[in-house]
Amino acid sequence: MGTWNVPADVLAASGFGISPKAEVVAALGALLAPRSPEQRAFSSAHRAGFEQWLTVHPTARDLLGASFRQSGPGVAGWIADYLADPADVADPTFEHEVALVAELTDDDVRADLLETTGAPLTQRLLEPGVRDVATEVLRWLWTHTVETDWPRRERVLRADVVARTAQLAWHGWAAVLRDLGRDREWDGDGHLRINRYDLPARTLPPSARLMFVPTHDDGSWVGWRGERYAVYYPVAGRLASVDAAHAEGLSALIGVNRAMVLALLDVPRSTSQVGAVSGLALGSVGSHLRILLASGAVTRRRSGREVLYWRTALGDALVASGSAR
16 A cells, blocks of 8 residues: 655644645546536536637647546556645745746656656657646636636635644544545554555655645545655535534524524634525624624634634534434
């Protein structure tokens, strides 16, 4: 199985971060091979425009064809390193991450593609400028599929980071890693399992920088470049269910809409997130949150420009008792 040997000091200094480029990779996955209803809806909205752009940019089509290797019996799935490379800061801008890709050479990108496909590259990918094609693909995807939705995505991602950080403080890395994907697990003695493939273990140097990055993708992947390492995992709370809010006991006690708001706060969410998922007006959501906060059923913390709310132990108990039959 694939494992990383992580020195204790590296793990202690690791943390969670946000990556706009990782959202572009998630969008690319949804366009190329949509699996979930959410991805299929995204593909329906953007695939036609993407195909039109690829038609007039054949080198970009070749590049993407060589950027992914599908998993199979005895074959590890793979994403080309130029897509998976971690940033060198916790909260990079998209422009900062594209600038890191622009620092690569054509030969660097071709080496990434050859490692991914294990097959000869097309003639177009052997010509000068393949690195520039890579940055052009990233910029097109960001501008046409992610940028306008980035504020909403960022709120969801930051809510996840707050929740994971709290979980880490209470339960440690072993508990956190089990929730980051089916193949993520802390095996002890410094071994972080990253997949179940029969691959050699990789030992991170003492100076390595390890980040855990949530994405709006159904799958997970890893990336490294030099001493930068990252584990990308599906963000929690992309599509929230409000079924628990309709439990008769809790609704009778605090009202249907307030029960809905409380049920949605199983993970940290902003006022606008709760409004978007519940369908309630922002003013109504704010009123319910003030009452729930005053009662001790929820707590809050500022994250960047947002104030995030989530349930306390009392709120968990209310939802659990209200849902009992």
